[in-house]
Amino acid sequence: MSSPSMSDIHAFNGATFDYIIIGGGTAGLAIANRLSENKDINVGVLEAGLLVENDPLIDVPRNLAMNNGDPKYAWMSSTSPQPGAAGRSMPVIRGKILGGSSALNYMGWSTTPGRPVANNAGGWDWNSLLPFLTKIEDVPAPERDDIAVKFSASSEHIGRPGVSSDIAVGKGGPVKTSHSVITTDVVPPYVKAWNAMDQKTNANPFGGLPNGLYSARLSVDPQTGKRITATAAYYTPVSARENLKVLTGAQVTRIIFKPDSGTGKRVAVGVEFSVQGGGIYTASVSKEVVLCAGTIGTPAILELSGVGDKELLTKLGIPCVVNVPGVGQNLHDHTFTHAHFKAVPGIRTFDDLQKNPEFRAAEQERYNKTGQGWFTGNDTILIFSPLNKLLDEPTLSAKIQSLEATLSLKKNTSGLLARQYEIQLEWLKKGNLPHLEFILFSAGVVKPDPEASYFMLATGVQHPFSRGSVHIQSTDPLQQPVIDPCYLTEEFDVFSLLTGFRTIEKLAQTSPLKEIIAEQVLPPGELGDEELVQYIRQSCTSGSHYMGTASMASLELGGVVSPNLKVHGTSNLRVADASIISVPVAAHIQATVYAIGEKAAALIKAENGH
Ligand SMILES: Cc1cc2nc3c(=O)[nH]c(=O)nc-3n(C[C@H](O)[C@H](O)[C@H](O)COP(=O)(O)OP(=O)(O)OC[C@H]3O[C@@H](n4cnc5c(N)ncnc54)[C@H](O)[C@@H]3O)c2cc1C
Incomplete structure (x- = not known):
């Protein structure tokens, strides 16, 4: 056991906590930290994964994705066969480790664009989230190393009128962020080519509107060159607190409720959990249970506990404790397609770390000694664009009209979905919010020639209309x-x-991008629309930004939690993680999820008077 707060099964089993947090991930650890600031409050965290420390597959930024398919770090889950993706069953990457998906993600740090994370729910608009977004982060010198600004002829503040980049940037928060100072040879021509295509450089992307080209920060400590996970930011610094207990390797199997005769609501009184797949244990709670198991884990726990769609639960033989039909519905994610290019000789990309052993050894030594250099590097240039910047008006209007017709024909559209479609159609018509994102990956994914350098250009839908679900099957x-x-x-x-x-x-x-391209390697050659659609379906990938399965909206509309994050029909069970985001967010979502955690803790403290 590495610190006083790391618990063992004997200390946890049968114990009573003021608060039990299910899932020690991105949001869960932020909440655990804030609630245990008051030493009179006992907080227990149950995390299915283990504590993994001093591990290069987590800490070293350039090792990104290398831990994604390893059960030491990840739930090894996959989707059901996807008819829209050529029938493929696709990997679902999510952290199973203390720190959750923050230990597996690509570290891109971009904040919520200026719109609510839920259907205009009170208290969840951009202005309300901003104090929490800035509370999380530490930005040493926001514009000093901004490579987007550095390589652009000019930059503009495209954000909300009146919002300066200083207002939207935090100082002294637990998540240290930094700009990647390493640039591959693809970056300068890439930035310039986008500028030439009239995507302006946005010098204020955190000011509520990320449109245009900008350089995202990374959740990487600029001094040590290490990734900042939720564990590093929110747990390690407070791991000596006596009133915080964390049990790892403990998978919660059920929340236990009793009826509240006064309100008719259900009261969470404890949780059941299984340790390393073994026996079932219990812990009790006197104040609240906060469910932070992520977009896939949270609806599963709710359903196992009898909170969900009554019909589905009855079929599985689970007594329905509260009928909340929206549980597990409304799953959405950013979907990406990619083109792969071979660079002309002499262009240095991250492939050089693989194909040039001397360069790799020198950079490894530099990183080990100083925490600087190519092992801290990542691609951070992002372009967020509305469709009306990419298409002519008649084509887009005709497409939106036919989309509207299709959506209104849908017989089974639930209230929540109908409301979201209304909101998303309004965004499309107004054309001021980004609908597509473009990302550069300066390394080969498809590398037919081991001596050459490659790069990949990806684009992803930010406000998808496709919606799915997560449900238990037994x-x-x-x-x-x-x-x-x-x-x-x-x-x-x-x-x-x-x-x-x-x-x-x-x-x-x-x-100048075309001058550094030797050839497009995938898809090979020019494809007609039909063939290209086939390619997209066969090769599209997840953005790993799963959201929405415990959406914030009224019960009548098909939501799961109210604006105070309480699950409908319960008096002391809240959800705080990416699952509450009801309408897709046009951003990489970790900062938003941390902010949800911070805001949840503030709400809980305020309501309970501590
Ligand atoms: C590969 C990848 C790349 C990404 N890249 C980026 C990026 O570059 N930038 C960005 O902003 N975002 C990125 N994201 C998204 C972002 O990291 C996640 O959306 C965010 O971390 C989710 O936080 P969460 O708190 O909702 O869930 P998580 O952080 O996943 O936490 C959930 C926790 O609950 C635990 N848990 C689940 N079920 C149980 C149970 N029954 N009992 C006990 N514990 C349980 C899990 O083990 C996990 O630790 C990426 C995500 C992935 C997976």
């Missing part, structure tokens, strides 16, 4: 739920990716 809590994101089942999402791909093709023909 009463066995250790069996993975059925994860069905229904990728690309709405034709408009396919059209969006097609538009993004055609934009990438234009970019690749634009100077």
Whole structure:
């Protein structure tokens, strides 16, 4: 046991906590930290994964993705076969480790664009989240190393009128962030080609509108060069607290409720958990249970506990404790397609770390000694664009009209979905929010020639119309739920990716980027629309930004939690993680999830008077 707060089964089993947090991930650890600031409050955290420390597959930024398919760090889950993605069953990457997905993600740090994370729910608009977004982060010198600004002829503050970059940037928060100072040879021509295609450099991307080109920060400590996980930011610094207990390797199997005769609501009184797949144990709670098991884990625990769609629960033989039909519905994610390029000789990309052993050895030594250099590097140039910047007006209007017709024909559209479609259609028509994101990966994913350097250009739908679900398939809590994101089942999402791909093709023909491209290796050659759609379906990937399965909206509309994060029909069970985000967010979502955690802790403290 590495610190006083690391608990063992004997200390946890049968104990009573003021608060039990299920899931020691991105949001869960932020909440555990804030609630245990008051030493009179006992907080217990149950995490299915283990504490992994001093591990290069987590700490070293350039090792990104190397831990994604390893059960030491990840739940080894996958989707059900996806008809919209050529029938493929696709990996679902999510952390099973203390720190959750913050220990597996690509470290990109971009904040919520200026709109609510839920259907205009009170208290969850951009202005309300901003104090929490800035509370989380530490930004040493926001613009000093901004490579987007450095390589652009000019930059503009495109954010909300009146919001300066200083207001939207935090100082002294637990998550240290930094700009990647390493630039591959692809970055300068890439930035310039986008500028030439009229995507302006946005010098204020954190000011509520990320449109244009900008350099995201990374959740990487600029001094040590190490990734900052939720564990590093929120747990390690307070691990000596006596009133904080963390049990790892403990998978929660059920929340235990009793009826509250006064309100008719259900009261959470404890949780059951299984340790390393072994026996079932229990812990009790006197104040609240906070469910932070992520977009896949949270609905599964709710259903196992009898909170969900009564019909589904009855079929599985689970007594329905509270009928909340929206549990597990409304799953959405950013879906990406990619084009792969071979660079002309002499262009240095991250492939050089693989193909040049001397360079690798020198950089490894530099990183080990100083925490600087190519092992801290990552691609951070992002472009967020509304569709009306990429398409002519008649084409877009005709597509939106046919989308509207399709959506209104849908017979089974629930209240929540109908409301979201209304909101998303409004965004499309107004054309001021980003619909597509473009990302550069300066390393080969497809590398036919081991001596050459490659790069990949990706585009992803930010406000998809496709919606899926996560539901348990049996009463066995250790069996993975059925994860069905229904990728690309709405034709408009396919059209969006097609538009993004055609934009990438234009970019690749634009100077100075075109001068560094030797050839497009995948898909090979020019494809007609039909063939390209086939390619997109066969090769699209998840953005690993799963959201929405415990959406914030009223029960009547099909939501799961209210704006104070309480699960409908319960008096002391809250959800605080990515699952509450009801409408897709056009951003990489870790900062938003941390902010949800911070805001949840503030709400809980305020309501309970501590
Ligand atoms: C590969 C990848 C790349 C990404 N890249 C980026 C990026 O570059 N930038 C960005 O902003 N975002 C990125 N994201 C997204 C972001 O990291 C996640 O959306 C965010 O971390 C989710 O936080 P969470 O608190 O909702 O869930 P998590 O952090 O996943 O936490 C959930 C925790 O609950 C635990 N748990 C689940 N079920 C149980 C149970 N029954 N009992 C006990 N514990 C349980 C899990 O083990 C986990 O630790 C990426 C995600 C992935 C997976």
